[in-house]
Amino acid sequence: MSEASSESKVVRVLSLDGGGAKGFYTLGALKEIEALVGCRLCEKFNLIYGTSTGAIIAALLGLGKPVDDIESLYRLRLVSVMGEVWPSKKTAALEKLAREVFGELRFDAFKTDIGIVGTRWEDDRPIIFKTSAGQAFTGESTFEPGFGCTIADAVVGSCSAYPFFKEKFVTTGRGDRIQVRDGGFVANNPTLYAIADATVALPGTDSPAACGGFSPRKRSIAGAGTCPSKM
Secondary structure, eight states: OOHHHHHTOOEEEEEEOOOGGGHHHHHHHHHHHHHHHTSOHHHHOSEEEEETHHHHHHHHHHTTOOHHHHHHHIIIIIHHHHHOOSHHHHHHHHHHHHHHHHTTOBGGGOSSEEEEEEEETTTOOEEEEESOGGGOSSOGGGOOGGGGOBHHHHHHHHHOOTTTSOOEEEEOTTSOEEEEEETHHHHSSTHHHHHHIIIIISTTSOSTTTTTOOOTTOEEEEEESSSOSOO
């Protein structure tokens, strides 16, 4: 492949906001995008980031699910989760749904690069569950996809909006036990983190999102979610 041809390629990034049941708005936008591109979105986007309800959608897209299937899941199950009143019951319903949908799958099951945003309870800093070492800014040699966690644990952590949900504990591949809460506490719209991956970490690596090394200047970013466009 010529250098000019390689330089013309674009890293395509999809960023999905949090917002609970407002994820239906996100899915409406994604239906249009999927119809426009004519394929499943994991085949078109090199990197998909999500926070909270956006993390659920991002994970399902990353596993190759079509948008219609995700919308059906939301209609059948997510409304009932959000309809629970007590945090303990809401949390139990979310945990059950995550286990049924994702099982014991881990981050090596994704078909494209993913970022799931949570918040560390201890210091209110982001914890981002990522797919490939190409997304790591440091520690590439010891990188573990998703910190060794299951997809279900990462998604539940990203969705655990305290006090509406109970906090979530995840155990990493190294045995560390980390208390995680909703990613919306640090980035309800995860676009900035996604741009950082696409600009700094991914180009020039052999990760799925890099596709052989794209120019860091060539990025296409699509955001679909619930955050208002004006304050």
